[in-house]
Amino acid sequence: MTENDLQPAPAAAATARSKSGPRGRVIVFGSWCKGCRLCVDFCPKHVLALDENDHPYPANPEACNACRWCETHCPDLAIVVKPVQ
Amino acid sequence: MTENDLQPAPAAAATARSKSGPRGRVIVFGSWCKGCRLCVDFCPKHVLALDENDHPYPANPEACNACRWCETHCPDLAIVVKPVQ
Amino acid sequence: MPDKNASGNASKLTDTGRIEIRLAGEGGQGMILAGIILAEAAAIYDGKNAVQTQSYGPEARGGASKAEVVIGEGQLDYPEVLNADALVALSQEACDRYASNLKRGGLLIVDAEKVTRLPVSHAVKVPVADLALQATGKAITANVVALGVLVGLTGVVSRQAIEKAVLGRAPKGTEEINRAALKAGLDSAGAELHL
Amino acid sequence: MPDKNASGNASKLTDTGRIEIRLAGEGGQGMILAGIILAEAAAIYDGKNAVQTQSYGPEARGGASKAEVVIGEGQLDYPEVLNADALVALSQEACDRYASNLKRGGLLIVDAEKVTRLPVSHAVKVPVADLALQATGKAITANVVALGVLVGLTGVVSRQAIEKAVLGRAPKGTEEINRAALKAGLDSAGAELHL
Amino acid sequence: MSRLEQHSAYNYLRHTKKFPNVWCAGCGIGIVMGALIRAIDHLELDQNDVALVSGIGCTGRMPVYMDFNTMHTTHGRALAFATGLKLAQPRLKVIVIMGDGDALAIGGNHFLHAARRNMDLTAIVVNNAIYGMTGGQYSPTTPIDLRATTAPYGNVEPPIPVGELAIAAGAAFVARGTVYHAVELDRLIAQAIQKEGFSLVEAVSYCHTTLGRINKLGTAGDMMNTIKNNSVTLSAAEKMSEEDRQAKIVRGVLRDVERPGYLRLYDQVIERAIAQEASHAG
Amino acid sequence: MSRLEQHSAYNYLRHTKKFPNVWCAGCGIGIVMGALIRAIDHLELDQNDVALVSGIGCTGRMPVYMDFNTMHTTHGRALAFATGLKLAQPRLKVIVIMGDGDALAIGGNHFLHAARRNMDLTAIVVNNAIYGMTGGQYSPTTPIDLRATTAPYGNVEPPIPVGELAIAAGAAFVARGTVYHAVELDRLIAQAIQKEGFSLVEAVSYCHTTLGRINKLGTAGDMMNTIKNNSVTLSAAEKMSEEDRQAKIVRGVLRDVERPGYLRLYDQVIERAIAQEASHAG
Amino acid sequence: MTLKLMQGNEAVAMGALAAGCRFYAGYPITPSTEIAEVLSRQLPKLGGKFIQMEDEIASMAAIIGASIGGLKSMTATSGPGFSLMQENLGYAVMTETPCVVANVQRLGPSTGQPTSASQGDVMQARWGTHGDHPIIALSPTSVPQAFDLTVTAFNFSEKYRTPVILLLDEVIGHMRERFDMPDFENVQRVERLGVNVPPEWYKPYGDSVSDVPPMANFGDGYRYHVTGLFHDPMGYPTQRLDEIEAWIQRVNRKIERNLDEIILTEADGLEGAQTVVVAYGATVRSARHAVKLARQRRHKVGLLSLLTIWPFAEAEVARLAQNCRRIVVPEMNLGQLALEVERVAGRSKVRRVNLANGEMIHPQMILEAIEAH
Amino acid sequence: MTLKLMQGNEAVAMGALAAGCRFYAGYPITPSTEIAEVLSRQLPKLGGKFIQMEDEIASMAAIIGASIGGLKSMTATSGPGFSLMQENLGYAVMTETPCVVANVQRLGPSTGQPTSASQGDVMQARWGTHGDHPIIALSPTSVPQAFDLTVTAFNFSEKYRTPVILLLDEVIGHMRERFDMPDFENVQRVERLGVNVPPEWYKPYGDSVSDVPPMANFGDGYRYHVTGLFHDPMGYPTQRLDEIEAWIQRVNRKIERNLDEIILTEADGLEGAQTVVVAYGATVRSARHAVKLARQRRHKVGLLSLLTIWPFAEAEVARLAQNCRRIVVPEMNLGQLALEVERVAGRSKVRRVNLANGEMIHPQMILEAIEAH
Numbered sequence A, B: 001m002t003e004n005d006l007q008p009a010p011a012a013a014a015t016a017r018s019k020s021g022p023r024g025r026v027i028v029f030g031s032w033c034k035g036c037r038l039c040v041d042f043c044p045k046h047v048l049a050l051d052e053n054d055h056p057y058p059a060n061p062e063a064c065n066a067c068r069w070c071e072t073h074c075p076d077l078a079i080v081v082k083p084v085q
Numbered sequence C, D: 001m002p003d004k005n006a007s008g009n010a011s012k013l014t015d016t017g018r019i020e021i022r023l024a025g026e027g028g029q030g031m032i033l034a035g036i037i038l039a040e041a042a043a044i045y046d047g048k049n050a051v052q053t054q055s056y057g058p059e060a061r062g063g064a065s066k067a068e069v070v071i072g073e074g075q076l077d078y079p080e081v082l083n084a085d086a087l088v089a090l091s092q093e094a095c096d097r098y099a100s101n102l103k104r105g106g107l108l109i110v111d112a113e114k115v116t117r118l119p120v121s122h123a124v125k126v127p128v129a130d131l132a133l134q135a136t137g138k139a140i141t142a143n144v145v146a147l148g149v150l151v152g153l154t155g156v157v158s159r160q161a162i163e164k165a166v167l168g169r170a171p172k173g174t175e176e177i178n179r180a181a182l183k184a185g186l187d188s189a190g191a192e193l194h195l
Numbered sequence E, F: 001m002s003r004l005e006q007h008s009a010y011n012y013l014r015h016t017k018k019f020p021n022v023w024c025a026g027c028g029i030g031i032v033m034g035a036l037i038r039a040i041d042h043l044e045l046d047q048n049d050v051a052l053v054s055g056i057g058c059t060g061r062m063p064v065y066m067d068f069n070t071m072h073t074t075h076g077r078a079l080a081f082a083t084g085l086k087l088a089q090p091r092l093k094v095i096v097i098m099g100d101g102d103a104l105a106i107g108g109n110h111f112l113h114a115a116r117r118n119m120d121l122t123a124i125v126v127n128n129a130i131y132g133m134t135g136g137q138y139s140p141t142t143p144i145d146l147r148a149t150t151a152p153y154g155n156v157e158p159p160i161p162v163g164e165l166a167i168a169a170g171a172a173f174v175a176r177g178t179v180y181h182a183v184e185l186d187r188l189i190a191q192a193i194q195k196e197g198f199s200l201v202e203a204v205s206y207c208h209t210t211l212g213r214i215n216k217l218g219t220a221g222d223m224m225n226t227i228k229n230n231s232v233t234l235s236a237a238e239k240m241s242e243e244d245r246q247a248k249i250v251r252g253v254l255r256d257v258e259r260p261g262y263l264r265l266y267d268q269v270i271e272r273a274i275a276q277e278a279s280h281a282g
Numbered sequence G, H: 001m002t003l004k005l006m007q008g009n010e011a012v013a014m015g016a017l018a019a020g021c022r023f024y025a026g027y028p029i030t031p032s033t034e035i036a037e038v039l040s041r042q043l044p045k046l047g048g049k050f051i052q053m054e055d056e057i058a059s060m061a062a063i064i065g066a067s068i069g070g071l072k073s074m075t076a077t078s079g080p081g082f083s084l085m086q087e088n089l090g091y092a093v094m095t096e097t098p099c100v101v102a103n104v105q106r107l108g109p110s111t112g113q114p115t116s117a118s119q120g121d122v123m124q125a126r127w128g129t130h131g132d133h134p135i136i137a138l139s140p141t142s143v144p145q146a147f148d149l150t151v152t153a154f155n156f157s158e159k160y161r162t163p164v165i166l167l168l169d170e171v172i173g174h175m176r177e178r179f180d181m182p183d184f185e186n187v188q189r190v191e192r193l194g195v196n197v198p199p200e201w202y203k204p205y206g207d208s209v210s211d212v213p214p215m216a217n218f219g220d221g222y223r224y225h226v227t228g229l230f231h232d233p234m235g236y237p238t239q240r241l242d243e244i245e246a247w248i249q250r251v252n253r254k255i256e257r258n259l260d261e262i263i264l265t266e267a268d269g270l271e272g273a274q275t276v277v278v279a280y281g282a283t284v285r286s287a288r289h290a291v292k293l294a295r296q297r298r299h300k301v302g303l304l305s306l307l308t309i310w311p312f313a314e315a316e317v318a319r320l321a322q323n324c325r326r327i328v329v330p331e332m333n334l335g336q337l338a339l340e341v342e343r344v345a346g347r348s349k350v351r352r353v354n355l356a357n358g359e360m361i362h363p364q365m366i367l368e369a370i371e372a373h
């Protein structure tokens, strides 16, 4: 299991910090993820990108607004979004 | 096969002669008839009655207006009505 | 196919007191029910053993149909009639079709009005349907009349047993006419015996 | 269950010139197609006999899958691999799962980048996927590169045959990249041989 | 003018060994048979060009009496057999005769898909609201609360709306008639036979021997009267309240649309296949 | 507030030996699984009181991943198995998960009759418009002209209108959702589960591996976009012309009526039987 | 005890109730229909459920579903319906679900002759569904035995977690016979082995001492998986050869190691018999009659009546074959169980007596076979 | 001739086309699907028709309907679908309708293991439908033979007016092998015996010299009746015992008197063999390998390959059994055809070699059975 969120992408973090509204922390279970890209392609905030193992990671974590699109649409139940206070 | 119409009932013949409109000659195939009474009970002109073998015969042949109800409703295709000129 | 009659009266050699009865008529004449009643008389009320079989099928709706009853003291092996001790036939077609393995010297009871061509020289002719009409006003009780004739002539089951069996099967409210029909049959059998 | 290896090199004793090859990879790497191409090269273009089998099933959609090709001169009896003369494995899982009945001294070809744990001491390691990318820009041609390596190293089918077979299966418009991929494989085999 | 007036319906019957028919006295199935014959006669079809396919049941016995290409198949599967026959011999008018259990219980799926494909068949369902042949078990069209040998306490399963179902599945032509309205039935059947695609005629004909006896609904004649009194034409029904209409047998053409039949659809497949073959060759 | 926010969907999964699941990367069946779990979680049902019954197909593999009473039956027959289970254990919420072929090709008859009886079941049909498991043969929901391995020249068979069919057959609740609208799907499923009688949720989820590949319709993501662009809500659809609407996937609750479920209907049978027994005894 | 003249089909229905059957799903078919009709009347009184399904496939499915829900379940049918049930019958075998299927045989093939007697489905009962599988099939010879063997069928099915087929012929199904029906409380019932471990420990298809794993009912708190795919001890699909083999072996073993209990026969005069008649179903009645006649003619004849048809009484017949000269196998078919008898008959000669036109075998036919040289 | 690397299933499809098949109705199922896929592409080009039906029951019905309409017809399936086809297969037998049913066997029972090899449906092919009936079943051992036996299946079916089952195993169905496919014109086809009397004289089920009545197609001007009930020579339902018996006898006789033609086997070194291996399907490939190894070790081993499984090569095996000591029967099942071998093996010992886990039988297993004492 790869919790990619433990490696935040610093650049993205920087831009998003200025935003208001809800924010989410994205957790990906690498061993379940099949790398289908749905989460990456449809995230409305372009938070995610695929890593070299074809698993998504929050390349732009601060942009996440915890909308949960990725969580509710991951066919492998490999993403959980935790709201961040 | 019993062609009952060969035995016309004279009384009935008398009453009907005065009528105008189409008239029919009823032929019953006794060996097919199962004596269900449908033709007897539903003939609008009360032309038919059952004989001792439970086969219908035109007890009142002159009343027949060749409506063919009996022919089209006999489940055993045991009646034919021939129009009489 | 072996000739079914080849085993002759063999049945008697196997089952104790085995008696074979065939009841035949047209669909709707109630001969299958008569078979059941007869078997119940033997099995439930006379303390004997009994097996009843019948012809089923589309032909049971119209045409001839039959019931067979085998009665005996103990275990009954073969459940169908091998050589009928008695045949009751209420229609010509039934008589034609089912008289084949009536035992030599077996009892043939027919409805005198309906069966005119007989397969054997001696037969008991009873106007079953007429008796039914006379006794009960209902042609439908002919089967019970026939049972009365059969029991009266053969004593294959006791009179008490057949009466209980008939009444046990009679729909509520029809007990009296059924009793009357049975009596008519039994009586006419008595008359027959005295001929 | 008997040990499958028990018959040893028995296959050689039965079918003339029997050679057994196994191609394994992940679903989507096209190793089953590679098996078909190899068998076609032998059967259609080299005038030999060939039988190809493969693992089907849900697991063929993901996970490891394999194709087997048996080549020989005349009748081929047992259609599956008894003791592989050669195994090509393009993924670690495929190598783990399918190396079991590689013949003692048989040839193992692996993708150098993807297979790191080897079941035998000597194996030919070729960066198959990398070569495919370099030669054609398309990772999907790795299976053809692998065929090139196999044929280059073993001569199990002729170069002309494998080229015709590859081109015979290439979708319209992809002839060139497939030819390039095959060449890349053959060349790298040449290089291997000279190592 | 139909040929019937010159030479009778008996030309369409197989006389040898077959009559009287197997049905109970007064059973409406025979009336439907008469209507079917008159319809075919009216259309002046060549007997060699007509095939009758049936399933198992009292209704399923119908084809054997008629002098066409006739096939008495397995219970519920008549439409599937007929599909194969029609595709093999598109020239034949294939008429499929089924009981309600046959068509809608065990055969429901074939009914659905024949209608969906708009298979060029005419289905006649004799709806007697019961399994007649096996002696009166409830069927998917048995009305609520009526008793049957397997519903000794009254049926609680909602009956299927046969016509509506066929419409939802895609049938091109759907009609309902009754055995009391025998001449109307001729017409409906004739219309159905002429239709491209899947056509259905439901013929209501209560079974007096089982349904009637068990529920004390009287003789064949009594049940005829029930049908007579309980049915209305489509146009009359349209003027009734929803609730009143529910209680009625609505007669008439419930649907009649133009949709290409399966054979015409499949012609496209053949065309495309041949075109592709030609382009490969060329 | 649903329990999901305290402890995640993972409580409903069987972790041992089962993951990753068998489906292709990007297959929407997994999205439906997520929606089902969220619906059950939202309803706060006890896991012991839920049974999932499926047929055979890619979709049929769903129950094994979930920690309920689960049954993977034979192709097309899930509703019939579920009927027995529900009648034996009325307390269970029985949810039946089927593919389009499973539910409507081979299983069409059980679908029809479960709906007719208003059997207390919730059916979820994952409509991927193809036989996925067997590699891409056309199904009764494959759109016209799309190709499939057994329709190499394009499909000519009119697809079945799943919802309309269920309505005609008598289902109490009929809804349609898509995997693009996953959260909406949760809601529809939750509504369906709560309904007395037969409820159906059709979840549209095109199969990219077979239907997509054969017809060059792109990746899983591309097909998601197709669904997104081609679907409208019921209220939006009502404002469209018949023709425009035909081309759309109409989402929402297509029917929701109160009809007694089969279990309540059967209670009448039991009551009458016991009453009759008592009157005989008395 | 209630003294009755009872029909065979009715006795099956009564036997089912006595055995604890509380669910019936079926589709009517001659000559089995009375079983459904009696149960449609009786089950709701006992809190059980009766449902007439849309076809036989659904019926078979429904009884499996109900059994997994915890009710003892059955269906009844005849040839055409039995053919349709085959796929789901295999599912019951694969999932080890107890249930009873009565097939009141009629003359086939196809629609055949619905009201005629036949024993034409004997081999189908064994081999009708695809793939290798063990099966139990019982066949009564009388009305009282129809009751008893129905109870036994339920008991076997629960005890061994397997579908059991009750193979009647039309003669036994429709025949009425004197029967002193026992009170239901006095009927011995077997209940499925319940689970006595916590849910986390439960393996629905695990090894067990008896080779029959305990069975939890859905809803009892044991959430497990049931599938027609080969599965591991947890019930999860598997492609592992070792797990597939383990399943196959266990499922066959659970029957094979209990043959003594499962194979029910009645022996009559087998000791010293030179000719042995092996019969089953209604044909036993013909055979008994013939054997008595033969004995009167001083033939040394024994009669082995097979109440259990499958598994075949292989060992018993083989043993008899060693001591007799001839085995006569009368069947209302063209020779089906005779194939099995021949297989194990060794050097003793097998004489088949067959009739497949819908009539019972006349005792005379058997007598001739006994006497022929 | 076209030289190809062809799959077994494809060869079946091609063989069907070569034999003149012009109608296919089926429902997809692994591992048979390629047969449908190839035919869906090829049939419309030849003016034939392909239809995917709603299920296997409908598929079987449709091919019978089409055959009665005059087209050579087939379907293909695997275990679960084959189980569902059983009822209508019996209808084809009863109505003597030519058609071919390919069953590409997979591991069962139930859903089992769809992509694994098995010969588990051998007995089902014989006995799967209810009632007594004869049947022909052929089983190829290679891809070229899949083509040839498909042609033969059609030819037998037309010649004898009977359904023919083509029993493949998954190995043969999915294997690709070198095949020099003959041009279709050079393939020998048998057409059903046409009618050469006027319609009034035609008896669709009448007696004939060959016991196979000529068959008119619907639409050809012979209006006759087809039914699954027992029927008289006119095809009309009958309950007359003499007519029922005549039908049963004729239909069995038409196969039995042609066993020489129908039973196809390949003999290899049977002369003087002390051990004979009897095998069929893909198992023949294992057996050939094993036999060669055994011969190298100087065992006198023969191999009888059964291309026709049903009717069983009873006479041939019985004859062999008289001269050999031991018969080895390897099967990818728990022992099915071995039952038949045992039945006729007399005093020669039968050794079964069984594997039912989805794998091919390894030659070593057969070798061990040959060598064991």
Ligand SMILES: Cc1ncc(C[n+]2csc(CCOP(=O)(O)OP(=O)(O)O)c2C)c(N)n1
Pocket: E056, E057, E058, E059, E060, E074, E075, E098, E099, E100, E101, E102, E103, E126, E128, E130, E131, E132, E133, E134, E139, G027, G028, G029, G030, G056, G080, G081, G084, G111
């Ligand atoms: C597979 C199969 N199941 C059951 C039967 C028994 N069966 C014969 S006819 C019939 C139903 C008859 O009802 P319906 O179809 O409504 O026709 P009807 O007799 O009422 O005209 C049944 C269940 C059968 N022949 N085959």
Ligand SMILES: Cc1ncc(C[n+]2csc(CCOP(=O)(O)OP(=O)(O)O)c2C)c(N)n1
Pocket: F056, F057, F058, F059, F060, F074, F075, F098, F099, F100, F101, F102, F103, F126, F128, F130, F131, F132, F133, F134, F139, H027, H028, H029, H030, H056, H080, H081, H084, H111
């Ligand atoms: C009786 C039977 N027929 C056919 C099959 C083969 N089969 C397995 S899944 C399937 C269809 C799959 O399509 P669908 O039901 O739409 O499910 P999907 O895989 O698309 O989710 C078929 C035909 C089978 N297992 N059993």
Ligand code: SF4
Pocket: A028, A032, A033, A034, A035, A036, A037, A038, A039, A040, A054, A055, A056, A073, A074, A075, A076, A077, A078, A079, F026
């Ligand atoms: S949607 Fe799920 S499976 Fe697909 S890439 Fe994202 S995390 Fe992985």
Ligand code: SF4
Pocket: A024, A026, A042, A043, A044, A045, A046, A047, A048, A063, A064, A065, A066, A067, A068, A069, A070, A071, A081
């Ligand atoms: S929760 Fe929404 S915004 Fe955040 S990563 Fe997921 S899809 Fe993107």
Ligand code: SF4
Pocket: B028, B032, B033, B034, B035, B036, B037, B038, B039, B040, B054, B055, B056, B073, B074, B075, B076, B077, B078, B079, E026
């Ligand atoms: S309707 Fe027909 S069958 Fe009935 S009584 Fe009249 S003639 Fe006879």
Ligand code: SF4
Pocket: B024, B026, B042, B043, B044, B045, B046, B047, B048, B063, B064, B065, B066, B067, B068, B069, B070, B071, B081
């Ligand atoms: S034709 Fe009309 S009027 Fe004349 S007898 Fe028949 S029903 Fe009566």
Ligand code: SF4
Pocket: E022, E023, E024, E026, E027, E028, E029, E058, E059, E128, E132, E133, E207, E208, E209, E210
């Ligand atoms: S049982 Fe009913 S449907 Fe059948 S023939 Fe008799 S009346 Fe007609």
Ligand code: SF4
Pocket: F022, F023, F024, F026, F027, F028, F029, F058, F059, F128, F132, F133, F207, F208, F209, F210
């Ligand atoms: S084949 Fe299609 S439906 Fe099946 S898992 Fe793959 S994408 Fe999903």
Ligand SMILES: [Mg+2]
Pocket: E057, E099, E100, E101, E126, E127, E128, E129, E130, E131, E132, E139
């Ligand atoms: Mg009906």
Ligand SMILES: [Mg+2]
Pocket: F057, F099, F100, F101, F126, F127, F128, F129, F130, F131, F132, F139
């Ligand atoms: Mg699908």
